[in-house]
Amino acid sequence: MTRTKQISATSPRMEYFDSIAHTRLKWRQKYAYYNRLLEKYIQFYIPQNVSVLEIGCCTGELLASLKPKRGVGIDYSQKMIDIAQQNHKQLEFHQGDLETLEMDETFDYIILTNNLGYFHDIQEAIHRLKKFCKPTTRIVVSYPSNVWQPILKLSENLGWRMKWPEKHWLSMDDIGNLFDLEGFETVKKDYRILFPVFVPLLSTFLNRFIVNLPIIRHLAINLIQVLKPTFLPRQEQAPSTTVLIPCRNEKGNIEEAIKRLPTLGPKTEVLFVEGHSKDGTYEECLRVKESYPDHDIKVMRQKGKGKGNAVREGFEKATGDILMILDADLTVPPEMLPKFYQAIASGKGEFINGSRLVYRMEKKAMQFLNQLANFSFGYILTYLIGQSLKDTLCGTKVLWREDYLKIEAGRSYFGDFDPFGDFDLLFGAAKLNLKIVEIPVKYKDRTYGSTQISRFRHGWLLIQMTGFAMRKMKFI
Secondary structure (H helix, E strand, C coil): CCCCCCCCCCCHHHHHHHHHHHHHHHHHHHCHHHHHHHHHHHHHHCCCCCEEEEECCCCCHHHHHCCCCEEEEEECCHHHHHHHHHHCCCCEEEECCCCCCCCCCCCCEEEEECCHHHCCCHHHHHHHHHHHCCCCCEEEEEEECHHHHHHHHHHHHCCCCCCCCCCCCCCHHHHHHHHHHCCEEEEEEEEECCCCCCCCCHHHHHHHCHHHCCCHHHHCCEEEEEEEECCCCCCCCCCCEEEEEEECCCHHHHHHHHHHCCCCCCCEEEEEEECCCCCCHHHHHHHHHHHCCCCEEEEEECCCCCHHHHHHHHHHHCCCCEEEECCCCCCCCHHHHHHHHHHHHCCCCCEEEEECCCCCCCCCCCCHHHHHHHHHHHHHHHHHHCCCCCCCCCCCEEEEHHHHHHHHHCHHHCCCCCCCCHHHHHHHHHHCCCCEEEEECCCCCCCCCCCCCCHHHHHHHHHHHHHHHHHHHHCC
């Protein structure tokens, strides 16, 4: 239940926004193209059917466009709120001010769109956001660029744009710093909308492609930041772990994996997912399970094909709070997994990715062309998802089971196209705005079997997947 403490009836801000409420929809219609674009970009960061709080909701169109399961809008102006309640009866609206707002509810997402600069004390306003947050809450801040300040002001003076009160103008660094002071961390930054009016072909070309180019992107009108709280633990008790080991023709590594695997949290479940081997791997998994009754070992044979399918089928059966993938070739030593456990359990990251490209690797561990491809994909995906990545194809990946279920629920956005599972998880984590952290691993030579990766055939497939993701994540 939401309780709001109304701001004073004599508040200058409330009086001003009340005075322009009746013209709000007219101006929205006049700049419908810009508003549709902004809504589309916010929709990219916020999935449907989640709880959303919008601070400064005006007449509620943006909040309604998100189709939330639970949507609450707060605005200075009672007249804005009256219009919002009349037009969007499925949502809840309250007249109020973040600096005096009282609520006993937390939300999945909190939005502040083009209004952060109106607060008298921005840091205090951000401080008050804390009580509406849970560990997984994401705050989406959209703000006009300083570069556009004189243009927007001139447009107001000429009557081309709705007049707004004077406000503080902030850079991305200013916003990030203010949130950081209050215990929030920036997950990603984006630059959106280069040309706010509709001109056939030209507008699409500029706003979908050109705005994403280096240097030019700093000319965008809207700066968008996604932030997460760092002051709340994901869970109070030490989390349990499922280590999923996809294995196909890896008979010689199965027992060694169990012998070398450290204990990870209060309970460590080991789940072998066998992929129709020809060397007796499945039978070896069953033998090892019987030979180590003090370990929580489960064995299943996948119904489909490929590592990606093995991961998805295995994660459906996993019971741990934290899900880990360990390749059965043991080229990434199992002894390194406690570093991954500590990183995610302590909140350093929410998706932990191994990187084989930091430490010097053994001579036969990775061929030169594979190294070159890994470096290339790392640079491309860093650009695509807005977070630093060096080794996208390392098989060792760790995430919360709760987050994996969200990736699974939203998989239709990208489609079930990844036979390896690496890009599926990375793209899904980026779409959820999870904090991605890399841990360097020491990459070893194989001691049994041979690689099951076709360098050129699979490389071409990865290029296709990257191009597809570019369209779905960057050039939207």
